[in-house]
Amino acid sequence: MAYKTVPLELINLNNDGFHLLVEVVVFGQNFNTVLDTGASKTVFDKETIEAFSKSGELMASDRVSTGLGANNIESHSIILPTLKIGKMKLKNFEAAVLDLTTIKQAYSSLNLPPIIGVIGGDILNSHQAIINYRKLKLKLFK
Template structure:
């Protein structure tokens, strides 16, 4: 893997311990050069999403269909961001979903963890051939 990741961009991760043997990987992001926060790297999420409370800061909202997830149907609004920076890795014109993450952030608040602004899903992880190095706490993208 070392030869492979040499040509990829290395992005630092924060490994957050929630409880014994339960972890979340957090990555610093910057949306449209103005909204800074953290996303959970979620290989089980089919799409990358941002919190719907950020709608006020996003100009181009599209129609509101529904999608289904493990927990059932969820209201989703799709948007296109001018840019999404994952560390120093810049993605321009990225389409993603907006959902209400208040339940997740309320659970984080109860264990004194800062709120997240989104989930980095497998759509972008696959597109940019993500590799996670747990020992180095790094995400590699190409």
């Protein structure tokens, strides 16, 4: 079974835990995302998506999202023509779009790299992800 290996970056949250960052490419731009095995769905920041996407791409969703430190978050979705994670290209990928201002501000206050969103269980499960903390590598199977 063929797989793609993606580098990960381990960041220290001021000695209050760790996050794994993975670089993605959307709209032809490189961005950092948090790899989150506890997130059921991949999510991108609404403000960032609106800044880079063409008008009309964002769709209102009747789903109400929970988690990310809040309840009942207004949810949207977008079909990304291409989402690239390492050398793996996902075509016409549907992602949730939420206001991640609080999370982006928390990262900024800790002087951490800015993030655009979260890679969640939808991608990790469908691509049988294997996370290797020792080598800081993510394996995604086709």
